[in-house]
Amino acid sequence: xxxxxxxxxxxxxxxxxxxxxxxxxxxxxxxxxxxxxxxxxxxxxxxxxxxxxxxxxxxxxxxxxxxxxxxxxxxxxxxxxxxxxxxxxxxxx
Numbered sequence: 001x002x003x004x005x006x007x008x009x010x011x012x013x014x015x016x017x018x019x020x021x022x023x024x025x026x027x028x029x030x031x032x033x034x035x036x037x038x039x040x041x042x043x044x045x046x047x048x049x050x051x052x053x054x055x056x057x058x059x060x061x062x063x064x065x066x067x068x069x070x071x072x073x074x075x076x077x078x079x080x081x082x083x084x085x086x087x088x089x090x091x092x093x
Contacts (some may be wrong), residue, residue, distance in 0.1 A: 001063060008057035008069060010050055016057060016069050017043040023068075 013064035033038045060068040071083035
């Protein structure tokens with residue numbers, strides 16, 4: 001098993017959105033937190049964040065299968081943070 005990161009771009013928004021919805025759907029159904037759940041977030045919101053010059057998304061790949069993504073936010077020249085939302089979907093095989 002090989003795990004690696006691939007820098008995402010605007011062409012990966014649909015895939016990223018799909019993983020986010022799938023990852024948080026169960027919690028959305030349980031808590032009905034439509035205002036704050038990543039599962040209810042629009043694809044437009046992901047596109048907006050991907051377009052930010054201080055944000056980078058990375059797809060997490062396991063044996064060439066996209067299983068999740070992370071968002072890295074640059075706070076200043078020496079400090080970055082991983083966004084609170086780290087999404088991992090169960091790989092389909």
